[in-house]
Amino acid sequence: MPCSEFQSARVAPATPPLRDEIQQQIDGVMRGRTPLALFTTLARDERLFNKFFSGGLLDRGHLTIRQREIVIDRVTAGRGAEYEWGVHVSVYGERAAFTKEEMTSLVSGSAEDPCWNATESAIITLCDQLESTSDVTDDLWSVLSDSFAPEAIIELVILAGHYRMISGLVKALRLPLEPGSARFGEYRTS
Numbered sequence: 717m718p719c720s721e722f723q724s725a726r727v728a729p730a731t732p733p734l735r736d737e738i739q740q741q742i743d744g745v746m747r748g749r750t751p752l753a754l755f756t757t758l759a760r761d762e763r764l765f766n767k768f769f770s771g772g773l774l775d776r777g778h779l780t781i782r783q784r785e786i787v788i789d790r791v792t793a794g795r796g797a798e799y800e801w802g803v804h805v806s807v808y809g810e811r812a813a814f815t816k817e818e819m820t821s822l823v824s825g826s827a828e829d830p831c832w833n834a835t836e837s838a839i840i841t842l843c844d845q846l847e848s849t850s851d852v853t854d855d856l857w858s859v860l861s862d863s864f865a866p867e868a869i870i871e872l873v874i875l876a877g878h879y880r881m882i883s884g885l886v887k888a889l890r891l892p893l894e895p896g897s898a899r900f901g902e903y904r905t906s
Contacts, residue, residue, distance in 0.1 A: 726890045729756035738762065741769055752803060753891045754882075773875050778868035785812040786822065786836055787875045790843040793823045793900070797883035802897030809898070816903070823903040835863040839872065846876045 734742070738759045742751045758765040773784070785808045792801035805819065814822075821829040827840035838859045845852055852860075852873070860869050893899070 724890050724892050725753065725757070726888070727757055727760070729753060730759035734759050735762060738765055741765075752894060754799070754803075754886060754889075757889060757891070771878065773871065773878060778865065778871045779875075781808060782812040782814075783836075783839060783872075784875060785809070785814070786839050787843055787872060788879050789814075789819070789822045790840055791847070791876050791879040792883050794843065794847050795880060795883035795887070797886050798900050799886040799891045799893055799897075800879070800882050802899060803894055805898035806894075806896065819898075820903045820905060823900055824905045834859075838863065842872055843876050846873065847880075 730738075733739070734756075742755050742759070745755070746752070755765075758768050777784075779787075785804060788804050788808075789801055792798075792804065801823075805814075809819065815831065817829075817831045821831055822840075827837040827844065832840065838856065841856055842852060842860065845856060857869070860872070864872070
């Protein structure tokens with residue numbers, strides 16, 4: 717991609733060809749699609765790229781795709797990270813079986829919205845508590861313990877923190893929104 721497409725970004729992406737190891741990792745994630753600006757920007761530095769790629773939680777862990785994406789979409793929306801939120805909604809929203817009502821709730825609603833079951837509501841409350849206090853109340857931990865093993869709760873907390881970091885990164889880099897990715901405006905209430 718020519719650098720002119722990244723005029724709003726603070727850092728231009730790496731210039732192709734990328735190192736073979738980096739290109740292979742990107743290809744493994746993108747599966748034939750155009751690489752994300754976030755990945756090609758991080759590819760400028762092999763160490764940073766490898767640390768970033770080794771720290772993700774998009775593998776099969778203790779959570780379903782839906783539970784994982786509730787965390788990611790709630791955190792990135794709450795942080796105003798439309799770049800990362802839009803990528804996740806576009807790639808995983810259908811797999812997570814989100815309705816328009818649920819997407820609207822994740823962007824501008826609350827855990828009490830009627831579209832959520834009790835477990836999903838607790839996940840959203842977790843994201844909101846971590847955002848506002850960097851902590852989880854004993855009451856919420858108890859509610860989460862009814863649905864999740866301790867390791868899964870730890871994964872939820874790590875996932876929320878990881879996407880707080882990514883939200884800050886994509887916003888600080890001023891990455892332009894990916895073509896065709898979802899936009900907040902589609903899901904904001906007035």
